[in-house]
Structure formats: C-alpha cells, structure tokens
Amino acid sequence: MNPQSTDRKENSGAMSGEFSTRPRAHIVGVGESRYTRWGKIGDVTEHALACQAIQLAVADAGLSMDDVDGLASFAEDRNDAVFLAAELGLPALRFANMVWMPGGGGGCAAISNAAMAVETGQAEVVVVYRSLCQGQFFRFGNAGRDAAAPADPEPPTLQQANSLMLASMGFAMPYGLLMAAAAYALPTRRHMHLYGTTSEQLGRIAVTFREHAGRNPRAVMGGRPMTLEDHQASPMIADPHHLFDCCLESDGACAVVVTTQERARDLAKRPVEILASEQGAPKGYGFGPFTNANIADDLYATGGCEEMAGRLWGKSGLGPGDVDVAQIYDHFTGCVLMQIEDYGFCKRGEGGPFIESGALSWRGGSLPTNTHGGSLSEAYIHGLNHVVEGVRSLRGESTSPIEDAEVCLVTSGACVPSSAVLLGRK
Amino acid sequence: MSERFFPDSMPPPLADSTTLPWWQAAAEHRLVVQRCTSCGHTRLPPAPLCPECRSADSDWKEVPGRAEVYTYTLVHRPIAAGQELPFVVAVLALEDSGGVRIISNLVEVDPEDVEIGLPVELVWEDMSADLAIPRFRPASKEIRR
Numbered sequence: 001m002n003p004q005s006t007d008r009k010e011n012s013g014a015m016s017g018e019f020s021t022r023p024r025a026h027i028v029g030v031g032e033s034r035y036t037r038w039g040k041i042g043d044v045t046e047h048a049l050a051c052q053a054i055q056l057a058v059a060d061a062g063l064s065m066d067d068v069d070g071l072a073s074f075a076e077d078r079n080d081a082v083f084l085a086a087e088l089g090l091p092a093l094r095f096a097n098m099v100w101m102p103g104g105g106g107g108c109a110a111i112s113n114a115a116m117a118v119e120t121g122q123a124e125v126v127v128v129y130r131s132l133c134q135g136q137f138f139r140f141g142n143a144g145r146d147a148a149a150p151a152d153p154e155p156p157t158l159q160q161a162n163s164l165m166l167a168s169m170g171f172a173m174p175y176g177l178l179m180a181a182a183a184y185a186l187p188t189r190r191h192m193h194l195y196g197t198t199s200e201q202l203g204r205i206a207v208t209f210r211e212h213a214g215r216n217p218r219a220v221m222g223g224r225p226m227t228l229e230d231h232q233a234s235p236m237i238a239d240p241h242h243l244f245d246c247c248l249e250s251d252g253a254c255a256v257v258v259t260t261q262e263r264a265r266d267l268a269k270r271p272v273e274i275l276a277s278e279q280g281a282p283k284g285y286g287f288g289p290f291t292n293a294n295i296a297d298d299l300y301a302t303g304g305c306e307e308m309a310g311r312l313w314g315k316s317g318l319g320p321g322d323v324d325v326a327q328i329y330d331h332f333t334g335c336v337l338m339q340i341e342d343y344g345f346c347k348r349g350e351g352g353p354f355i356e357s358g359a360l361s362w363r364g365g366s367l368p369t370n371t372h373g374g375s376l377s378e379a380y381i382h383g384l385n386h387v388v389e390g391v392r393s394l395r396g397e398s399t400s401p402i403e404d405a406e407v408c409l410v411t412s413g414a415c416v417p418s419s420a421v422l423l424g425r426k
Numbered sequence: 427m428s429e430r431f432f433p434d435s436m437p438p439p440l441a442d443s444t445t446l447p448w449w450q451a452a453a454e455h456r457l458v459v460q461r462c463t464s465c466g467h468t469r470l471p472p473a474p475l476c477p478e479c480r481s482a483d484s485d486w487k488e489v490p491g492r493a494e495v496y497t498y499t500l501v502h503r504p505i506a507a508g509q510e511l512p513f514v515v516a517v518l519a520l521e522d523s524g525g526v527r528i529i530s531n532l533v534e535v536d537p538e539d540v541e542i543g544l545p546v547e548l549v550w551e552d553m554s555a556d557l558a559i560p561r562f563r564p565a566s567k568e569i570r571r
Contacts, residue, residue, distance in 0.1 A: 154434075155554035158449050161440035170440040171471040174559050175531050176505040177515045178437065185499035186517055193497070193542045239500035239512070284477055293496075293517045293527040294470060300497070 025115035026264035026271040027423065029061025029257035030388040035220050035379035038249035039135025047079040049253040050131035051087055057127060057255035062268025068257075070095030070126030072114045074106030074412075075382060079131050095123035101279060102287055103180075104329055104375075104383040105413025108421040111387055112277035114258035124259060130384040131253035140180065140380075141249050168291045180331065181246050182238035183290040184415050188334030189240055191301040195349035199240055201356055202333040203231035206244045206376055208360045209330065213373025215362075216399040220248055221377040245333040247375035254385050272391045275407070275424045276316035278308045281417035288416040303335055303414030305342035313344070316422050320344040323422075324405035325393045326367055327386035330374040335414040340367070343409065343420075362400035371400040383412045387421070394425040431533040431551055431561055432513075435506040439557070445472045451486060452558050455550045458486040459526045468524035489526075491548030493518035493562060496527055500537045512537050518546060518562060534563035 033052045034041075041049060058065055068090050071081035081096035095117045099106030107130070114126035134140060161167035177183055191197050210226040213219035226244060234243040264271035282304055286292040289300070299306075313319050320343060330336045337351035345367050346354040360369040372378040372389035379385055390410040392398045411420040441449050448471070451458045459468045464481035475482055498516035505513075514532040519525070532540055533549065546562040553559055 155557075156434055156436070156438040157554050157557050158446075159438050159440050161442045161445070164442075166440045167442040167445050168471060170445055172529050173437040174439045175515055175529055175561075176432070176436060176501060176509075176513060177529055178505060179501070179503060181503075182499050182501045182515055186497045186515075189499060190497035190542065236500070236502045236512075238502065241499075289517075291471075291529075293529045 023119070023261040025118045025258050025274045026261055027111070027256055027274065027387075027391050028259050028264050028267045028269065028271050029057040029059070029063065030255070030391045031056025031058075031060050032218065032254035032381075032385065032388060033252050035218055035250055035252035035381070037220060038139055038251055041133050041251035042135060046131045046133040046136055046253075047084060047087065049133060050079045050084060050129050050255070053131065053253035053255040054084070054088060054127050054129055057257050060269065061257045063125060063257065065089060066091055067125045068127055069093065070097075070114065070117050070123030072097045072110045072117070072126055072128045073130060074099035074101060074110040075103050077130070078137065079129070084129075095126055099279070099419070101413065101417045101419055103413060103416055104331060105416045105418040106279070107329075107383040107387060107412035107419065108277060108410055109279035109412065109419035110384075111256060111258065111274065111421050112279060112419065115274045115277060118258055118260045124263060126258045127255050128258060128384065128387075129253065129255040130382050132381055133251045134249055135251060139249060141246070165287070168287060172291045179238060180290070181241045184332045184335055185238040185241050186289045187301050187338065187415055188332065191334060191338060192240060194301055195352065197337065197352040199232065199242070200228060201352035202240070202245055202337065203228050204355050205330070205333040205336050205360060206231050209370045209374040209376045212362055212371050212400045213377035216372050216378060219373040219378040220250055221373065240334070241332060247331045248377070248380045250379040250381065252379050252381050254381050254388050256384065256387050256391070270395050270425060272394045273424045273426070275318070275422040276312050277419070277421040278312045278315070279417070279419035280308050282307055285417060290416065301338070302348070303338040303342045303418070304416070305339055305411070305414055305418055305420070308418065308420065309343040312420055312422060318407060318422060322407050323367065323409045324407050325371060325402040326369045326409040327371070327374070327390045327393070327411070328369050328409070329383045329386060329411045329413050329418070330370060330376045331413070333376070336369075339411055339414045342414070343411070362402060368400070368402050371398045371402065386410050386412070390423050394423055432531070433506045433508040434553070435508065437505070439559070444474055447486060448472050449557070452560060453556050455558060456488050457491050457548055457560050458488050459520065459523050460484050461487040461524070466524070468526050470526050470528055487523075489520050489523045491560070492521040492565065493528070493546050493548075494521070495532070495540065495542050495544040495546060497542060498532070498540050500540070514540055516540070516562070528560075531561045532563065533561045539564070
C-alpha cells in the first residue's frame with residue numbers, strides 16, 4: 001500500500017546528484033520574528049509582525065523588497081496580501097493567493113502555489129507568510145469556551161448557520177466537540193484501539209521534539225526540558241491527549257521567499273529546490289474528524305495523507321528511504337504518528353514501535369524530525385516554521401544539524417485536508 | 427420529557443436549509459439519516475447531493491437509535507458553565523443506518539467504562555420547545571452501575 005524507496009527506480013528523472021532537468025522553483029530566503037507564548041506580542045500588530053518576518057526573509061535571500069511581486073498565504077489569513085503589499089511598498093503586486101486548506105493544512109500548499117506562480121511566469125519573487133498573534137484576536141485552544149453561551153442563557157434554540165462551515169459544525173458543536181485537542185483525539189484513540197499504540201509512545205514524540213527545541217534559541221520552550229514522566233504526569237486535556245501531546249499556542253510570524261531557478265543561482269544563500277508538492281484530501285473527507293464522523297473506515301485512524309503521499313513520491317521519483325530529515329506538522333502527537341505511517345516511513349499500525357526506536361531524534365535517528373522543536377516546542381505558526389526549518393536543515397543552518405542532508409520532507413496538517421513539499425539541495 | 431444532562435450554555439446547533447429537516451425530526455424525537463432516493467446511499471450530516479451517485483433527490487430514514495462506540499474522547503476542559511467533567515464525546519456507528527456514524531455524547535456512564543465497541547442506545551435531551559438533542563447511554567442490558 002505504501003510506496004517504498006525502491007519505487008524511485010521505476011520513476012523517470014530525478015535524483016542521484018542532480019534533482020531535475022526542468023527548471024523548478026527554489027526557496028532562497030527564510031525569516032521570522034521573535035516567537036513567544038500566545039498573547040505576549042502586544043506592542044506591534046499582527047500585520048506589522050508579518051512585515052518584519054517578510055523583511056527578514058527577503059534580506060536573507062539577498063533580495064530587495066523592490067524585487068518582490070507576489071504574496072501567498074493560507075487558512076483564512078487575517079493579514080490580507082493587498083494591504084501588506086501597500087505597507088511593504090511593493091512596486092507591483094502581480095500575484096496574491098490564499099489556500100483553502102483549513103488551519104495549518106495549507107502551509108506547504110502556499111509554497112506550492114508560490115512555486116506554480118514563478119514557474120509559470122505569473123510572478124518572479126513570491127513571499128509566503130504567516131503571522132499569528134492569538135492574544136490580539138482569540139486563543140485557538142479556547143475555541144470551545146469562547147463559543148459557549150454565557151452561564152445563564154435563554155433556553156437554547158436552533159440557530160441559523162451563516163456558512164457552510166458552521167452548518168457542518170452544527171453536527172459537532174452541540175456535543176461540545178469544539179476544541180482541536182478533542183477532535184484529533186478521536187482518530188488517535190481509534191489508532192490505539194486498532195494497533196495497541198500507547199500514550200508513552202506518543203510521549204516519546206513530545207520528548208524528542210522538546211530535546212530539539214532545547215538546542216534552538218528561537219524555541220518558546222527551549223529552556224523547559226521534558227521527560228517521559230513529565231509527559232505522563234501532565235494534565236489530561238482530551239483523553240488520550242495530555243497537555244504535552246498538544247502543540248503550543250504562540251505569537252509570531254515567519255516568511256519564505258520563492259523564486260525561479262534562474263534567479264536563485266546568484267543570491268545570498270544556497271538555494272533549496274522545491275522537488276515536488278501536493279495538496280488535497282481523500283474522498284468525502286471534508287474538514288476531517290473535526291466535523292466528519294463518516295470518513296471511510298479504512299482512513300479514519302490515519303492522517304488522511306496516504307494518497308497524497310503516494311502522489312508526492314511518484315511525482316518526485318523519490319521514496320521514504322530518500323528522506324534525510326523531516327519537518328512533520330505536529331498539532332498533536334498522534335497526528336505525527338499517523339503521518340509517519342501515511343508517508344510510508346513504516347507500515348500502518350507500526351508507528352508506535354517506530355517512534356520507540358528513537359527514529360525521530362536528530363542524534364542518529366533514522367528519520368530525524370522537527371529539528372527546530374516543531375509546533376509542540378518551537379512555536380505554533382501554523383506550521384510555516386516547519387518550512388523555514390526544512391530550508392535551514394538543507395543549508396546546514398539548523399541548530400540540530402543533520403550532516404549532508406539532501407532531501408527534506410515538510411508536511412502541513414493531518415486529519416484535515418493537508419499539503420506537503422519535498423525540498424532538496426544539490 | 428428526559429432528564430437534563432448538559433447545561434443550557436452548551437453551544438446551540440447551527441442549521442441551514444439543508445440540515446434543518448434533520449433538526450425538525452429530532453424535535454419530534456425521530457433520529458433520521460438522509461437517504462438517496464436514487465441509489466439508496468445513506469449519509470450524515472445532510473448534504474445537497476449524494477456523494478455516490480450525485481443525485482439531489484433524498485428522503486429521511488428513521489433509524490432505531492442503537493449504536494456502537496466507534497471512537498471517543500473524554501474531555502477534561504469545560505465547554506459550558508456548570509458542566510460536569512470529564513464529559514464523553516463519541517463517534518457512534520448507528521445500527522440499521524446503512525453504515526452511518528454520528529457524533530454525540532455518552533451519558534449515564536462512568537467515563538472509565540467507555541470503550542470502543544460499547545453498545546449504546548439513544549436518549550433524547552429536550553433543550554427547549556423546538557430543540558432536542560440526541561445523546562446516548564450504555565444499552566440497557568449492558569453496563570448498569
């Protein structure tokens with residue numbers, strides 16, 4: 001079912017020293033603002049923070065803001081590209097684009113859209129950005145309580161849903177299924193039932209990423225080591241999710257600069273090639289287990305990425321065995337485990353033992369993952385920081401470096417419609 | 427008619443014209459699934475087209491209100507003021523429904539006793555004159571403590 005690394009021989013084109021003959025888009029710059037706990041950035045607006053990150057990413061590329069002609073983002077971004085273009089003084093905005101994938105599912109898809117824009121000549125330099133200041137708007141983890149009515153309300157009645165999303169949520173909200181930690185607990189609990197996956201195995205994911213964060217001065221939880229005992233003792237949020245199975249809630253912004261292969265050649269840093277990208281969802285998936293109780297039985301206890309992963313490997317001519325380092329979207333530990341299976345790093349149901357083997361550690365693991373600490377321990381910037389780290393890991397700039405890494409898988413979201421990119425360096 | 431399990435401050439259901447008939451049936455204490463009158467495929471939540479044959483024609487099939495726990499979570503954070511914790515959110519496979527699952531709560535159960543495969547039965551909670559919400563409790567012959 002899962003593609004194996006031997007598949008690459010059957011696919012034409014790529015690899016063995018050189019990646020492609022067709023000119024592909026490259027990532028040439030990355031940058032970020034400071035990352036903090038949610039609510040701690042109040043002195044600048046969320047869009048001003050986006051501007052900071054974009055400026056740093058453009059400078060990292062050795063480009064000027066006068067070179068930028070496109071902006072791309074995802075997931076109902078509050079920071080509208082047309083206003084940012086004006087604030088940044090872009091000479092002309094040729095491409096402004098946002099991905100439909102919900103929440104963090106669209107991060108890599110935004111990179112993909114930027115790549116399509118530069119590969120087809122719609123724009124030459126596109127910056128993908130994400131800025132989140134939860135304290136200035138609302139706290140994601142509080143979704144349930146924010147939505148709940150006051151303590152002494154009128155007797156509840158049916159309300160008009162003014163969007164397709166809300167009509168769909170109408171079959172989850174009245175049961176108190178509002179918090180992401182509860183929604184993603186559902187497929188994880190079923191995975192535990194089917195395959196014997198344990199909370200300790202999930203805990204190993206959190207502990208490993210925390211160790212990576214400890215080496216990363218940008219990481220919000222850098223100074224807070226975690227043991228498996230700490231994980232097990234952390235408060236239960238939505239069984240089987242302990243607090244330390246849940247990602248952080250953060251303030252911060254980051255940005256990624258995408259341009260053509262030709263333009264990438266003589267810029268400041270070693271360019272990173274976008275080898276392949278995919279986005280999407282399986283049939284009938286909707287928003288995933290958050291609102292959809294009727295995902296196919298065969299897909300319920302997965303991240304929903306298996307089919308997409310197959311397309312990604314097929315398109316790139318690579319397979320799981322070619323990946324040197326991975327940055328896997330980690331809203332919740334169980335979703336990391338299910339993605340590892342979806343992308344074929346181990347067989348379905350074997351994610352638990354795979355993690356127990358120490359595979360995810362930067363220190364000699366077979367699949368060093370989230371070398372920045374991830375959303376669990378660096379910061380929750382809807383996973384665009386995973387793309388930033390993917391680029392750094394291939395440039396040799398990661399604080400948990402993987403020697404001679406040539407191929408990095410970056411994923412966005414899981415258990416929702418999602419996306420992924422394969423990055424490579426020559 | 428039934429006793430109350432959850433406080434009024436739980437989020438109210440949101441409906442549009444596609445989903446409204448489902449809630450109207452619920453108000454009459456009828457648990458229904460949407461059935462394609464072209465190919466017979468059943469679905470929830472209600473949707474404008476059959477995802478299998480794309481027919482826009484459908485009717486409502488009443489189901490008996492017996493189900494099995496497909497997966498669940500014990501939520502330890504309150505959604506509503508005055509809520510007892512933890513509360514159980516479960517995905518339930520509805521019997522005689524053509525394979526449809528529904529999200530709901532389990533009530534009258536010790537959270538410790540919830541497990542995948544547990545047989546459950548429907549219990550209506552009347553929230554107001556025109557709103558009833560289906561919740562489920564362990565099936566009568568099973569766990570009773």
